[in-house]
Amino acid sequence: MAITLPQGVEILAPLNAEYETILTTEALAFVAKLHRKFEGTRRELIARRVLRQAELDAGRLPDFLPETAAVRAADWKIAPLPADLLDRRVEITGPVERKMMINALNSGAKSFMADFEDSNCPSWDNQISGQINVRDAYRKTISFTSPEGKQYALNDTIATLLLRPRGWHLMEKHITVDGDIVSGALFDFALSFFHNIHYLLENGRATYYYLPKMESHLEARLWNDVFVFAQNELSVAQGTIKATVLIETILAAFEMDEILYELREHSCGLNAGRWDYIFSCIKKFKNNKDFCLANRGAITMTVPFMRAYALLLLKTCHQRQAPAIGGMAALIPIKNDPVANEKALGGVKADKDRDAGDGYDGGWVAHPGLVPIAMESFNAVLGDAPNQIGKQRPDVNTAAADLLCFQPETPITEAGMKLNIDVGIQYLGSWISGNGCVPIHNLMEDAATAEISRAQIWQWIRSPKGVLEDGRKVTQELFAQFHGEVVADLKDKLGSRWTRQYEDAARMFAELTSSDDFVEFLTLPGYDYLD
Numbered sequence: 001m002a003i004t005l006p007q008g009v010e011i012l013a014p015l016n017a018e019y020e021t022i023l024t025t026e027a028l029a030f031v032a033k034l035h036r037k038f039e040g041t042r043r044e045l046i047a048r049r050v051l052r053q054a055e056l057d058a059g060r061l062p063d064f065l066p067e068t069a070a071v072r073a074a075d076w077k078i079a080p081l082p083a084d085l086l087d088r089r090v091e092i093t094g095p096v097e098r099k100m101m102i103n104a105l106n107s108g109a110k111s112f113m114a115d116f117e118d119s120n121c122p123s124w125d126n127q128i129s130g131q132i133n134v135r136d137a138y139r140k141t142i143s144f145t146s147p148e149g150k151q152y153a154l155n156d157t158i159a160t161l162l163l164r165p166r167g168w169h170l171m172e173k174h175i176t177v178d179g180d181i182v183s184g185a186l187f188d189f190a191l192s193f194f195h196n197i198h199y200l201l202e203n204g205r206a207t208y209y210y211l212p213k214m215e216s217h218l219e220a221r222l223w224n225d226v227f228v229f230a231q232n233e234l235s236v237a238q239g240t241i242k243a244t245v246l247i248e249t250i251l252a253a254f255e256m257d258e259i260l261y262e263l264r265e266h267s268c269g270l271n272a273g274r275w276d277y278i279f280s281c282i283k284k285f286k287n288n289k290d291f292c293l294a295n296r297g298a299i300t301m302t303v304p305f306m307r308a309y310a311l312l313l314l315k316t317c318h319q320r321q322a323p324a325i326g327g328m329a330a331l332i333p334i335k336n337d338p339v340a341n342e343k344a345l346g347g348v349k350a351d352k353d354r355d356a357g358d359g360y361d362g363g364w365v366a367h368p369g370l371v372p373i374a375m376e377s378f379n380a381v382l383g384d385a386p387n388q389i390g391k392q393r394p395d396v397n398t399a400a401a402d403l404l405c406f407q408p409e410t411p412i413t414e415a416g417m418k419l420n421i422d423v424g425i426q427y428l429g430s431w432i433s434g435n436g437c438v439p440i441h442n443l444m445e446d447a448a449t450a451e452i453s454r455a456q457i458w459q460w461i462r463s464p465k466g467v468l469e470d471g472r473k474v475t476q477e478l479f480a481q482f483h484g485e486v487v488a489d490l491k492d493k494l495g496s497r498w499t500r501q502y503e504d505a506a507r508m509f510a511e512l513t514s515s516d517d518f519v520e521f522l523t524l525p526g527y528d529y530l531d
C-alpha cells in the first residue's frame with residue numbers, strides 16, 4: 001500500500017494504484033472526521049426507526065406532526081437554485097458503471113443521477129470504481145472502450161450530474177475508523193465531495209446529491225449538518241451543495257415540508273420514489289391486520305394512496321419554490337417484440353404525461369431510449385420555460401387518511417405470487433453477482449422493486465387478508481411449494497447462468513420470507529455475500 005493511513009483508519013480490502021487516487025490520505029482523513037462527528041447521530045436515528053416501527057405495530061397510525069405545525073404554517077421558501085438545476089425536465093438514472101455513465105451523460109436528458117444506491121450493487125469494486133468514474137465524468141475525461149472495440153466518450157453537451165449516495169442504513173464494511181466500520185452514506189458523500197467540489201467550483205459547477213430512504217425530518221437534519229460541516233472543512237461557501245430528497249417512505253410523506261425546511265439552504269426539491277414508497281408502506285404496516293395490498297402489478301401511480309402521495313409532494317414542493325421531480329415507470333424498451341415495445345413506450349408516455357400535466361418539473365427514465373418520450377411529455381407542458389415551479393396546487397388537500405387509503409387489496413393470485421418469487425430470486429442472484437439493476441420479464445428491477453416482491457409474500461403469509469383469488473390462504477407451506485416450483489423453472493430457463501450466486505439467492509429469498517423477523521432491507525443480509 002503506497003498511501004499513509006490517517007490515524008485510526010484501516011482499509012480491509014484490496015487496493016491498486018487507481019483506487020489509491022481515490023483513497024488518498026487526505027480523503028480518508030475527511031471520511032474519518034465525518035465518521036467521528038456524525039456516526040453517533042446516525043446510529044440514534046436508525047434506533048429511532050425501530051421505536052417508530054414499534055409504535056406502528058401497536059396500532060398508532062402516522063399523522064402530520066403536531067410539534068412542527070408552525071413549520072408547515074409559516075411562509076418560507078428554499079434558497080434560490082443554481083442555473084444548472086433550473087431545468088430538469090428529464091432525468092436519466094443508472095448505476096455508476098463507466099460505460100453506462102457515459103451513455104447517460106450523452107443521452108439528451110437534462111440531468112443524470114449517478115446511483116450508488118437502488119441500482120448499484122455495493123461491492124468494493126463497484127464503490128471505488130464508481131468514485132473514479134464520477135471524478136472522470138465531472139472532469140469530462142471519462143472514456144471507455146468495450147471488449148468489442150466500441151469507443152465511448154462524452155459529447156459536447158451533457159447532462160448535469162447528481163449523485164445518490166447509499167442510505168443511512170447501509171455500511172461500508174471495508175473501511176474502519178477507530179475500529180468501527182463507517183456509514184456507506186457518509187463514505188460515498190465524503191469521497192465525491194472531497195475530490196470534486198473545488199474542481200467543479202472553478203468551473204462554475206458544484207456537487208449535487210439525491211438523498212434516499214429517509215424516514216423523518218431529523219434524518220434530513222443530519223444530512224444538512226453533514227453538508228454544513230463538510231463545506232466548512234473544505235472552505236466552500238455554505239449553501240453550495242444542493243440535494244433532492246427522495247420521498248420514498250410512508251413516514252417521510254408526513255414530513256415533506258419539514259424535510260424541505262431542514263435542508264432549505266441546500267435543497268433542490270423532492271422526488272417521488274414510488275418503488276421504495278410502496279415497499280415502505282408494506283414494511284411499516286406489515287403487522288397491521290387491516291393492511292394488505294394486491295399483487296405488485298396492481299399497485300400503480302393512480303391507485304388512491306399513490307395518487308394522494310404524488311399530489312401532496314407536488315403541492316408541497318411548489319409552495320416552497322422547490323422542484324418536484326417524478327419517479328420512474330419500470331417499463332423499458334423491449335427488443336424483438338415491436339407490439340410489446342410499443343405498449344411499454346406508451347406506458348412510459350402516459351406516466352410522464354400525467355406527471356407533467358399535474359405540474360411536476362421533471363421525471364426519471366431508466367433507459368436512454370426513453371429520453372425522447374419523456375422529453376415530449378414535459379416539452380408539451382413547459383415549452384421554453386425551464387420548469388413549472390410557479391404552478392401552485394391549492395386544489396390539493398391531502399389528509400392523513402388519503403395517504404393511508406391502502407387500496408386495492410385484490411387480486412392476490414398464484415401467478416402474482418410466483419412472479420414475486422421469480423423476480424426476487426433473479427434480482428438477488430444478479431445483485432450478489434455484482435449487478436444491481438437488471439431487466440426481468442421486460443421490466444427494470446432494482447433493490448426497491450425487488451423489496452416489494454419479497455415483502456409482499458412475507459405479509460400475505462401473515463395477514464388474514466393474504467388469500468389467493470381462488471380461496472387458498474397464503475401460508476409458509478404454499479410459499480415453500482411455489483418457491484420449489486419457481487426454482488425448478490428458473491434452473492431450467494437459465495441453464496448455465498444458474499450459478500452459485502443464484503443458489504444463494506434462492507436460499508436467501510426463502511429465509512427472508514420464512515423468518516418471522518422481518519429483515520429491514522434485503523441489501524443488509526445481501527451485503528454479507530459480497531467481497
Ligand SMILES: CC(=O)SCCNC(=O)CCNC(=O)[C@H](O)C(C)(C)COP(=O)(O)OP(=O)(O)OC[C@H]1O[C@@H](n2cnc3c(N)ncnc32)[C@H](O)[C@@H]1OP(=O)(O)O
Pocket residue numbers: 092093094095099100101103104115118119275276328332333365366367368437438439443444445446448449
Ligand atoms: C427504484 C429506483 O431507484 S429507479 C432508479 C434506479 N434504476 C435505474 O437507474 C435503472 C437503470 N437502468 C438500467 O440499468 C438498464 O436500463 C436496465 C438494466 C433496466 C436495462 O438494461 P439492458 O436491457 O441491458 O439495456 P439495453 O440492452 O437496451 O441497453 C442499450 C444501451 O443503452 C445503455 N443503457 C441502458 N440503460 C442505461 C442507463 N440507465 N444509463 C445509461 N445507459 C444505459 C446500455 O448500456 C446499452 O449501451 P450500448 O448500446 O452502448 O452497449
Ligand SMILES: O=CC(=O)O
Pocket residue numbers: 118246248272273274275276277327328448
Ligand atoms: O428510488 C426510487 C424508488 O422508486 O425507490
Ligand SMILES: [Mg+2]
Pocket residue numbers: 118212213246248273275276448
Ligand atoms: Mg428508492
